[in-house]
Amino acid sequence: AQSVAQPEDQVNVAEGNPLTVKCTYSVSGNPYLFWYVQYPNRGLQFLLKYITGDNLVKGSYGFEAEFNKSQTSFHLKKPSALVSDSALYFCAVRGGNQFYFGTGTSLTVIP
């Protein structure tokens, strides 16, 4: 079965510290992986994607993600968290003609 998992419902990090939001996937064939962010009462916004190429992908607002094929992971990272990064983060994977979204991780950056 094709799926994506975000094992942490909530992540708290102090402002200025590095942050990681975890994502693992299960998909047949080559995965197409995405990260989105959702601010309160807003639609999802695209952050970055991995389709092919370099395993380290850089995206919007200083975020990056590392594709790890052996661990089937695509963790979202940022070297220095901002309070404004506080939001709900979704990992997504495309398998076949379908998209699968994770259950979301709520990130809180503490001033």
Added chain:
Amino acid sequence: DTAVSQTPKYLVTQMGNDKSIKCEQNLGHDTMYWYKQDSKKFLKIMFSYNNKELIINETVPNRFSPKSPDKAHLNLHINSLELGDSAVYFCASSQDLVNEQYFGPGTRLTVT
């Protein structure tokens, strides 16, 4: 200009009614989607249209019917609304079935 727009933003209606939500994208994308986000923020894809053809039709009750008059529009019709239909519905579009999606602002549907 708004890339993906939805109307209305809020929709409050009674059980048993029929309602529609409209979606338009001005990005020139070939693929459009409808998602349902429940109160726990879980996001579930409902439909996907590629070049006006239905590609994905998940296990959604047949009370829900998408209509795509052209590539820029994908409307969602809901018949005989039920309490469990209360959620936020998001429209999205993408260049194709591979690339990232751009989401609309959402329509909060409340069924009383």
